Amino acid sequence: MTVQDNDLLLERQLCFGLSVASRSVIAAYRPVLAKLSLTHPQYLVMLALWEQAPRQVKDIGGALLLEPATLSPLLKRLEALGYVTRRRSEEDRRALAVDLTPAGAALREKALSVPGTMLARLGLDRDSAIALHHSMTALIEAATRADGVADN
Amino acid sequence: MTVQDNDLLLERQLCFGLSVASRSVIAAYRPVLAKLSLTHPQYLVMLALWEQAPRQVKDIGGALLLEPATLSPLLKRLEALGYVTRRRSEEDRRALAVDLTPAGAALREKALSVPGTMLARLGLDRDSAIALHHSMTALIEAATRADGVADN
DNA sequence: CGGCATTAGTTAGTGCACTAAGTAAGACGG
DNA sequence: CCGTCTTACTTAGTGCACTAACTAATGCCG
Numbered sequence: 001m002t003v004q005d006n007d008l009l010l011e012r013q014l015c016f017g018l019s020v021a022s023r024s025v026i027a028a029y030r031p032v033l034a035k036l037s038l039t040h041p042q043y044l045v046m047l048a049l050w051e052q053a054p055r056q057v058k059d060i061g062g063a064l065l066l067e068p069a070t071l072s073p074l075l076k077r078l079e080a081l082g083y084v085t086r087r088r089s090e091e092d093r094r095a096l097a098v099d100l101t102p103a104g105a106a107l108r109e110k111a112l113s114v115p116g117t118m119l120a121r122l123g124l125d126r127d128s129a130i131a132l133h134h135s136m137t138a139l140i141e142a143a144t145r146a147d148g149v150a151d152n
Numbered sequence: 153m154t155v156q157d158n159d160l161l162l163e164r165q166l167c168f169g170l171s172v173a174s175r176s177v178i179a180a181y182r183p184v185l186a187k188l189s190l191t192h193p194q195y196l197v198m199l200a201l202w203e204q205a206p207r208q209v210k211d212i213g214g215a216l217l218l219e220p221a222t223l224s225p226l227l228k229r230l231e232a233l234g235y236v237t238r239r240r241s242e243e244d245r246r247a248l249a250v251d252l253t254p255a256g257a258a259l260r261e262k263a264l265s266v267p268g269t270m271l272a273r274l275g276l277d278r279d280s281a282i283a284l285h286h287s288m289t290a291l292i293e294a295a296t297r298a299d300g301v302a303d304n
Numbered sequence: 305c306g307g308c309a310t311t312a313g314t315t316a317g318t319g320c321a322c323t324a325a326g327t328a329a330g331a332c333g334g
Numbered sequence: 335c336c337g338t339c340t341t342a343c344t345t346a347g348t349g350c351a352c353t354a355a356c357t358a359a360t361g362c363c364g
Contacts, residue, residue, distance in 0.1 A: 008260075011267035012199045014281050015177060017288035019192070020217050022174035023321075024295035025167060030322090040171070041350060047164045058312065065172050070351050072314055077349080094312045094359045112156040115163030121298040122291065129166050132287055136169035139274065139284070143176035146273040175351075182352090193320060210342065220343055222321050229319080246329045246342045 018139075028121055036110055042078055043111075045071070049084065050108050054099035056089070065144075083107060170291075180273055181266075188262055194230055195263075197223070201236065202260045206251035208241070217296075235259060 026040045033043050041064075048063045049055060057068050057075065075098055078084045083104035089095040119129060178192045185195050193216075200215045201207060209220050209227065227250055230236045235256035241247040271281060 007267035008199065008202065008264060010278075010281070011270065012196070012203075013285050014288075015181065015192075015270065016196055016199075016216070017285050017292065018177055019174050019196075021288040021291045021295070022171050023217070024292045025170055027322090028295040028298045029167065039349070040167070044164070044168055044171075047160065047168075050160065051164075056312080064168070065175070066350095067352065068313055069315080069353080074350075092312080092360075096313065108160075112160060115159035116156070118163065118167065122294045123298075124294070126162075129162070132291070133165050133169050135284055135287060136166075136173040139173045140169065140176045142274045142276070143173070143180040146180045146275075179352090191319070208342080218320095219322065221323080221345080224344055226320075244330070244342080248343065 025122070029118060032114055032117055032121070036107060036114075037081060041066075041070075041074060043114075045074065045078065046083065046104065046107065046111070049098065049100050049104070050111075054097040056095045057098065058095070060098065065140075078104075177274070181270060184266055184269055184273070188259055188266075189233060193218075193222075193226060195266075197226065197230065198235065198256065198259065198263070201250065201252055201256070202263075206249040208247045209250065210247070212250065217292075230256075 029040050029043070033040060036043070038046065044064055045060060048060050055063075057071050060066070061068055061071055075084065075086055075096075079086050082101055085099045085101055086096055087099075089097045119125070124132070181192050181195070185192060188195070190198065196216055197212060200212050207215075209223050212218070213220055213223055227236065227238055227248075231238050234253055237251050237253055238248055239251075241249045271277075276284070
């Protein structure tokens with residue numbers, strides 16, 4: 001078995017570990033978020049709106065690194081749930097002003113317990129969580145930078 | 153701003169960072185894997201088969217932590233690509249024996265360069281990759297263990 | 305002004321991932 | 335044996351995520 005052959009195994013552990021970890025953690029969120037009637041991506045959008053509202057689709061997409069085409073139907077589902085409103089902006093009628101409804105704003109109170117619950121579920125203390133966050137940030141930075149580069 | 157309010161921000165960084173990192177890294181793989189005509193999940197299945205073939209759907213699912221319902225159509229696409237065969241097992245006609253075609257086995261040679269290319273693209277050395285892998289493994293372990301636990 | 309490129313969202317199409325329900329084959333107890 | 339339980343996979347339905355193509359509003363330049 002050559003060095004490259006070994007890489008094919010190691011590498012499986014790495015890229016693979018990342019996607020499995022992501023799916024596993026999202027799965028761990030599922031029952032917790034179900035109490036808010038939210039999926040994980042919907043939860044992230046709500047977090048973005050709780051930090052600032054109203055926001056444009058483009059702005060939310062920039063914050064979450066999601067394509068407008070992904071957000072468009074997701075936001076309609078949040079609207080159907082009664083958590084957000086979608087209306088064209090007055091100043092620029094191309095832009096959509098996504099805002100919280102009273103129910104959406106109120107949901108924040110119920111969401112306050114989510115982080116604590118999840119850290120406990122995952123058995124993480126703040127330090128590990130922060131360390132993990134640093135790794136993820138560095139990876140994101142490297143991966144998005146790699147996007148523009150011509151590879152061979 | 154209370155401690156819990158702060159958590160809602162920190163936590164956004166964590167769970168969120170993980171899923172963004174996963175998507176970003178998969179996106180970085182995309183152009184590399186396109187040369188093999190594979191998506192990232194398809195690549196993971198091929199890695200599993202290069203390690204051992206033939207394998208049952210259940211077995212592959214166990215290795216990749218994927219539901220049979222996810223693999224079923226994915227394997228049909230790999231079959232359509234000419235990389236694998238799907239036929240009922242002789243011993244147990246419920247089970248599907250997923251095996252490599254000559255083209256699928258040959259593809260492994262082209263895949264040998266992927267790990268190196270990706271580590272370079274992501275600017276990771278082996279040590280960081282291994283450290284990252286440890287974090288991911290611990291997270292997966294914690295998240296899947298949390299699955300069974302009754303939460304409140 | 306008037307035309308034309310740019311920008312913000314939406315729609316269509318493909319593929320992944322999950323849950324729930326269905327089918328078919330093996331296993332097992334009476 | 336025969337019915338029942340279990341197991342392996344498939345199908346249906348929902349939702350996320352991406353690319354490409356489209357619509358509509360804005361901005362800009364001559």
